[in-house]
Amino acid sequence: MKLVSKVVMIGSLVNESPLLIGAGQGQYVDMEILRGYDGCSYIPATALMGVLRHEYGTYFGANVVEEEYFFGSPRSSQTDAMQSHFILDDALPVNRQAVRVVVRDGIKINGKTGIAEYGAKYDYEIVEPGYRFSLYGEVNVNKDDNDAIMADTDDFLSHIMAILKNGIHVGSKARTGFGKLRCENVCFYRFNFPQDGEKWFRYLDNDVTDLIPYEPLPLSLPLIDKVVVDADFYLKRSLMIGAYSVDPELPDKTHLESQQRSVIPGTAIKGAFRHQAERIIRTLQQYGNVVDNSVDTVVDEFCQDLFGYVNTNTNESSHAKSSRFFVEEAALSGETRMIQSRIRIDRFTGGVTSGALFHEQPIFHGDETIHLTFGIVSPCQSELGLILLLLKDLWTGHLPLGGEIGVGRGLLVGQYARLTYFHDGVQESMTIDESDHNLTFSNVDLAQSYVQKFIDQIEGDEEIQ
DSSP states (O other), rough: OOEEEEEEEEEEESSOEEEOOEEEEESSSSSSBBBOOTTTOOOOOHHHHHHHHHHHHHHHTTTTTHHHHHHHHHHHTSSOOOOOEEEEEEEESTTTOOOOOEEEEEEEOTTTTTEEEEEEEEEEEEEEESSSEEEEEEEEETSOHHHHHTTTHHHHHHHHHHHHHOEEEEEEGGGGGGTTEEEEEEEEEETTTTTTTHHHHHHHOOOOOOOBBBBBOOOOOOSSEEEEEEEEEESSSOOOOOOSSOOOSSOSEOOOETTEEEEEEEHHHHHHHHHHHHHHHHHHHTTTTTOOOHHHHHHHHHHHHOOOOOOOOOTOOOEOOOSSSSEEEEOSSSSSEOOOOOOOTTTOOEEEEEEEOOEEEEEEOOOEEEEEEEEEOOOOHHHHHHHHHHHHHHTTOOOOOOGGGGGGGEEEEEEEOOOOOOTTTTTEEEEEETTTTTTEEEEEHHHHHHHHHHHHHHTTOOOOO
């Protein structure tokens, strides 16, 4: 096949949230990030291409022939299998010395007891947010290709640009806010052969003096079915999501930071939501603390379908399901920090346990605003009812976040929330606003109808809609 045209895409990607593209268990941590030959982290082209193909199919998946032309056939065993005409390079950090990698801790919470499961503590590396990575891609058009598809090259690039500008999530923990990338400073160069052969060779020598960049027509992404909640809170008292330092001058435990700002990680928010959803379902089943197999089945089926799961039983055909519930990491500013000294009391003597003095530095209520973003992809109406109940519990201080909730930490107070529901190509919104102890709800009847659908489904009176 003869190459008749080539379009080059050059730009950069910024990770707006922590990035975790795992390389497996390491010597010192349970999950190391992927590193190149020089020891610096990067984003592999396979991760970018896989996410772009998925997003392209989600937004513009009607034309299967076009998708296979640019991304390649999904199975090489096809008799008419086609190689990808869209090529991406690995995204390398622009400033390799500046990229900061830190270690975060995670635990698994037992849904029934609310405490950490024994032996379920783990740690993993992340790339801190705010770094730029190179973006380079090419689209090749051959002489024998379908003429209609060749003409759609600019449309395809417009689709890719719209997806990248909207933002994509790559790597692990994408539904908990990790791996959010957004493109910056993207330009395109087109070469038509054979007349632009000399320009192409000069371009290979990094000479772009006589090349005219262009940008495909701007394009808005179509609406997909999802519900998004954007809500503002402030701390009622204090918050502690523990982080530990090797610096002996620092307290034994401090609140988690990212780029010198206090954060509430998406893992903590989503874990609290899942645990609270299980409690709500058990309460609606009216079994209280009584263990019953039917209750466990309802809880597992509903929560696994919504929050995803990983099945460690290799004898079953289904081992994992991706979460449809997503959250974003929240960065704080304006909070107050104070060091507290605490001791451990011997329960038998009532005295202080020897050597059990420790210091910690939680964050306290100050002038902060905590902005949380969470939602559900492809929700049914009953799931909208659940997300409203979760928002209510978070708003009223019945759903604490983080650790040490037994001493009053982690409670939030709601200020403003906006729920946006995209479905069937339309957009519906409702708002909640609380000022001077007056609560304003824009559409109480609609919200109550969603909550009632959730209650009816859990109680078995209604099928999923």
